[in-house]
Amino acid sequence: MTEPEFWQVVEEACQYTGNIPFQHTDLKASHLIDTLSNFNKEDIIDFERILQIKVIEARQHYNVSALYEIIDGPGISDDCYLYFLYALIAQGQKIVDTALYHPDTLAPVLEPTSDIDAECFMYIADEAFEKRFGTSAPEEEYPRNQVEDMELPVSSKRIGQQWEYDDLPVRFPTLWQKFKRD
Numbered sequence: 173m174t175e176p177e178f179w180q181v182v183e184e185a186c187q188y189t190g191n192i193p194f195q196h197t198d199l200k201a202s203h204l205i206d207t208l209s210n211f212n213k214e215d216i217i218d219f220e221r222i223l224q225i226k227v228i229e230a231r232q233h234y235n236v237s238a239l240y241e242i243i244d245g246p247g248i249s250d251d252c253y254l255y256f257l258y259a260l261i262a263q264g265q266k267i268v269d270t271a272l273y274h275p276d277t278l279a280p281v282l283e284p285t286s287d288i289d290a291e292c293f294m295y296i297a298d299e300a301f302e303k304r305f306g307t308s309a310p311e312e313e314y315p316r317n318q319v320e321d322m323e324l325p326v327s328s329k330r331i332g333q334q335w336e337y338d339d340l341p342v343r344f345p346t347l348w349q350k351f352k353r354d
Contacts, residue, residue, distance in 0.1 A: 186263065205300045223261065230268065297314075
């Protein structure tokens with residue numbers, strides 16, 4: 173599976189759930205599990221590898237952490253932030269790119285009730301693997317375990333402009349106003 177193929181199956185899941193950003197994350201995950209369970213082992217592992225790279229890349233952008241900070245309030249919890257990153261990727265490439273470079277323009281598609289927790293995306297590849305190959309496979313063959321053993325080609329350098337919490341109303345006024353973090 174290539175990166176364009178990765179985004180294609182994510183986009184298909186978005187279309188399946190009505191293309192409503194930050195909604196129906198569980199349905200997207202179920203659709204992806206069903207779709208991926210028709211792929212071969214290498215493609216399922218590649219999906220997991222690309223997903224992990226996308227999570228790491230999003231985590232490196234200051235804009236993404238600022239977006240999350242505005243939505244969820246001050247103080248970023250590691251687990252909640254990770255689930256948010258999965259939720260972000262679940263929206264497809266266009267939303268991810270917007271979050272990376274123009275997060276303030278996401279205000280119209282975000283609501284306080286938005287589904288910004290996609291912990292279920294952490295297990296998509298493993299569940300698709302089980303659905304395709306059964307549960308008798310050795311633990312080390314599961315996609316998450318396979319990818320954990322890989323050296324992923326990402327930099328540890330943060331991207332974008334560092335921020336302080338007090339800077340956020342000026343840098344992202346539309347989001348700040350919508351979530352009223354005063």
